[in-house]
Amino acid sequence: MSGRYLLRRTGLILYTLLVVSVLVFGITQVLPADAATMLLGENATPEQLAAIRERLGLNDPIWTQYLRWLGGVVTGDFGTSMRTGLPVLPQIAEALSRSLLLAALSIGLMLVLALPLGILAAVRRGRPVDLLVSLASYVGISLPEFVTATLAILVFADWLGWLPPTGYVPLTEDPARSLLHLILPVATISLILVAHVSRMVRSELVDALHTDYVRAARLKGLPERVVLRRHALRNALLPTITIVALDVGYVLGGIIVVEEIFAIPGIGRTLIVAVQNRDLPMIQAGALVMAATYCIANFLADLAYAALDRRIQYG
Structure with a gap:
């Protein structure tokens, strides 16, 4: 590059x-x-x-x-909040750090689950495990965030009492309690991401497994796991990177709903409060920061493209 x-x-x-x-x-x-x-x-x-x-x-x-x-x-001066009378930048930075933690955990969980599920469904195409993964993907995509969040609170917080329903604890204050409060929000965001990305991985990998270069690799006598890892999966992941980068936009949008439901003082909830109070400097700074985050995510996707496929040259 x-x-x-x-x-x-x-x-x-x-x-x-x-x-x-x-x-x-x-x-x-x-x-x-x-x-x-x-x-x-x-x-x-x-x-x-x-x-x-x-x-x-x-x-x-x-x-x-x-x-x-x-x-x-x-120069780093976003003005003064009309609601609090404090500089906007420190408040936005603090809220953004909480949202980035939530987004990073959600995307990390998505990658841990979506890639194996998509690969498993593609390798076992037409078998019960493929049908199960496909059905779960359709259900996950069909449920909006506010429905998933509400059901998660009802089941795991109210009925079973396993997890706290809402609230936020800083990671530096109590890491165990902080992660405990983040389980339901992370699961809510990850559900749609896992469904979306696993379907894409399955679709692209099924196509890759039927290409000429994969057939040639098998005819050379390479083990199936080598064919899958070195030839099919590497090419199947390229379109998936684009979907993951686009899903960052979904995360930025969905995180507003999730933070409001679970009372997480992140960038999304900060923007909602700013809109409710007509806090114009906070609205302007928050929207600009979210746009910058999306642009950087797409730039990182291009870097990942080049890392996976050496034939791609950006000049």
Whole structure:
């Protein structure tokens, strides 16, 4: 992978984030919310509102406000939260770290389960295990997150009492309790991911096992596990990487619902609270950070492509 490609891809990410910043800033400007009123309250006098608008530069043209905000973002200053009165960046960073932990555990569990299930279903195509995996995949894809989360709380928290229903404990405070609180949210997110990715792995591996190069490898007398690992699986995983990268977008969307249901103070729940309170700086920062996360995930997918298939050259 050449430095020219890395430079070009970095430029594309920055351009994408620039477009997102314009859209996010523009949308938040037309929301039915007034920053001065949010800061001073409904009982503020017109003179007080006029003074705070002047101090915050809200009377300036929108493009001037955008450039001022963008300049702050570039230097790491996302503004001050209208709800808490604290700088936005530390709050977003803390919330994002919790969401990234939840997402990393969910994607890790997905990879541990989806790959073996997809491989097993492909190798045992048409047999009961294949039908069982396919049926479980259809069920997993059909259930939305809020249904899965509600059922998980009812069964494992209320009826059986095995796990805490909601809440969050920092990992640094009590690792055991923290992981215990994360089991149900991680399982909720992973269920759809496992169903989606296992189906993709099965489909691509079935096609790969019927290609000419796999037949040639078998005719050479290579053991079936070698044929599967070195020839079929390596090529079958390439499209799967794309699906996993796209699923990052699902995780970012689904995590909002899951964090709200399980009361996890991550980036998703932070955005919901910000929208409810018309906290414009927090909304702008949260949306921009989530867009950056998605862009980085797609970039890492390209790197994984090149690592799995040496024929792929980015120049």
